[in-house]
Amino acid sequence: MKIICIGRNYLxxxxxxxxSITKDPIFFLKPDSSLIAKNQPFFMPDFSENIxxxxxxxxxxxxxxKSIDTAFSKDYYDKVGLGIDFTARDLQAKCxxxxxxxxxxKSFDQSALVSKHFFDVNSIKDLNFSLLKNGETVQKGNANExxxxxxxxxxxxxKFITLKIxxxxxxxxxxxxxxxxxxxxxxxxxxxTRVFSLNIK
Numbered sequence: 009m010k011i012i013c014i015g016r017n018y019l020x021x022x023x024x025x026x027x028s029i030t031k032d033p034i035f036f037l038k039p040d041s042s043l044i045a046k047n048q049p050f051f052m053p054d055f056s057e058n059i060x061x062x063x064x065x066x067x068x069x070x071x072x073x074k075s076i077d078t079a080f081s082k083d084y085y086d087k088v089g090l091g092i093d094f095t096a097r098d099l100q101a102k103c104x105x106x107x108x109x110x111x112x113x114k115s116f117d118q119s120a121l122v123s124k125h126f127f128d129v130n131s132i133k134d135l136n137f138s139l140l141k142n143g144e145t146v147q148k149g150n151a152n153e154x155x156x157x158x159x160x161x162x163x164x165x166x167k168f169i170t171l172k173i174x175x176x177x178x179x180x181x182x183x184x185x186x187x188x189x190x191x192x193x194x195x196x197x198x199x200x201t202r203v204f205s206l207n208i209k
Contacts, residue, residue: 011038017180056096062181063139069175081159089126123203149182
């Protein structure tokens with residue numbers, strides 16, 4: 009199982025990070041060891057002093073595919089959930105400054121949360137999502153705001169990587185990313201349904 013993450017897929021987030029939108033999707037991978045186990049908290053790592061949350065819609069691949077045409081992308085997924093892509097922002101900044109890859113900042117253990125509940129994509133007409141930190145909304149978005157929609161993402165990624173059953177695609181985060189500290193509580197919503205609650209330890 010692969011975790012495929014898309015970067016700079018919401019215009020306002022790209023702006024807040026001081027980056028431009030690219031012609032094609034940007035993607036990177038997280039290993040399966042980055043997944044937070046069910047009902048477990050996120051434990052602050054000792055190698056970073058600036059861990060950021062990034063809430064994202066997550067689509068689950070349902071069959072094997074390679075070099076998929078955009079017109080047929082819908083045949084490869086039918087479930088959507090919500091997740092958090094945790095980022096060690098200080099490590100990422102160092103890597104970028106030195107011109108190094110930044111997996112160390114994105115792919116560490118427990119750097120990915122995925123909601124236990126996934127919706128049938130055909131059952132949701134308007135796909136809104138949000139993240140609350142300690143009861144206050146810090147991020148909100150809608151699937152229609154993505155620069156590259158899930159069909160385009162699947163087509164592009166599958167040119168380079170074979171998609172397999174159970175693969176997860178994190179589709180990018182809207183604006184409002186920020187840091188977490190011990191004692192914080194994060195709650196994720198798809199429309200009005202809470203799909204995860206996570207304590208920071």
